[in-house]
Amino acid sequence: EAGVVQSPRYKIIEKKQPVAFWCNPISGHNTLYWYLQNLGQGPELLIRYENEEAVDDSQLPKDRFSAERLKGVDSTLKIQPAELGDSAVYLCASSLGTGGTDTQYFGPGTRLTVL
Amino acid sequence: AQSVTQLGSHVSVSEGALVLLRCNYSSSVPPYLFWYVQYPNQGLQLLLKYTSAATLVKGINGFEAEFKKSETSFHLTKPSAHMSDAAEYFCAVSDGNYQLIWGAGTKLIIKP
Numbered sequence: 001e002a003g004v005v006q007s008p009r010y011k012i013i014e015k016k017q018p019v020a021f022w023c024n025p026i027s028g029h030n031t032l033y034w035y036l037q038n039l040g041q042g043p044e045l046l047i048r049y050e051n052e053e054a055v056d057d058s059q060l061p062k063d064r065f066s067a068e069r070l071k072g073v074d075s076t077l078k079i080q081p082a083e084l085g086d087s088a089v090y091l092c093a094s095s096l097g098t099g100g101t102d103t104q105y106f107g108p109g110t111r112l113t114v115l
Numbered sequence: 116a117q118s119v120t121q122l123g124s125h126v127s128v129s130e131g132a133l134v135l136l137r138c139n140y141s142s143s144v145p146p147y148l149f150w151y152v153q154y155p156n157q158g159l160q161l162l163l164k165y166t167s168a169a170t171l172v173k174g175i176n177g178f179e180a181e182f183k184k185s186e187t188s189f190h191l192t193k194p195s196a197h198m199s200d201a202a203e204y205f206c207a208v209s210d211g212n213y214q215l216i217w218g219a220g221t222k223l224i225i226k227p
Contacts, residue, residue: 003158004158020160030214040124040219040220041217041219041220042119042205042207042217042218042219042220043159043205043215043217044217045214045215048213048214056214073190086123091158091159093158094158095213098213100164101147101164101166101209101211102213103161103164104159104161104215105161106151106158106159106160107158108157108158109157109158
């Protein structure tokens, strides 16, 4: 079974430039999560989708971040414009359901460096 | 509000020695507890989870954790460390909803 796929794995951009990350969840997983992970810290939830609906985007900085999950499968997270403080690893995860015991499966992440 | 505290940002053990990674939580409701492992440049992988069944939970790669309600702890152990265990380990708690509250992580270093 294929895992969660993310691309690109690494991205280096200059500040004020736009950037986009792509995620393909495990087949059949209805719930998709985007997390931000800073060095030496645990992941922080940015947004959660159930199918194509963003059911929790309370932690997403909407002035510069946007996300979409067309057709309830793949998802894209965008930052425009990027700031120096956005340098981090962006993780995508998926789960079969939305219960507290559902295992979240993570992709390898995209490491973003903003210069 | 829920929270997770992992004691020690770095833990160093010799190969073959006992591994003990500490996790304490706070929760106003019966918690669900998770341990994930993150190898360098990889995503997080579930090691084990506690979902209110047996208090001693066995996971992958020889790891296990014991839920102790009186101590609000969920420490991760492995009897004998291998070099391949070198990674960062994260403890997380859920109140039954989807959201996980994560600890800051503990980097496990294995000395030959």
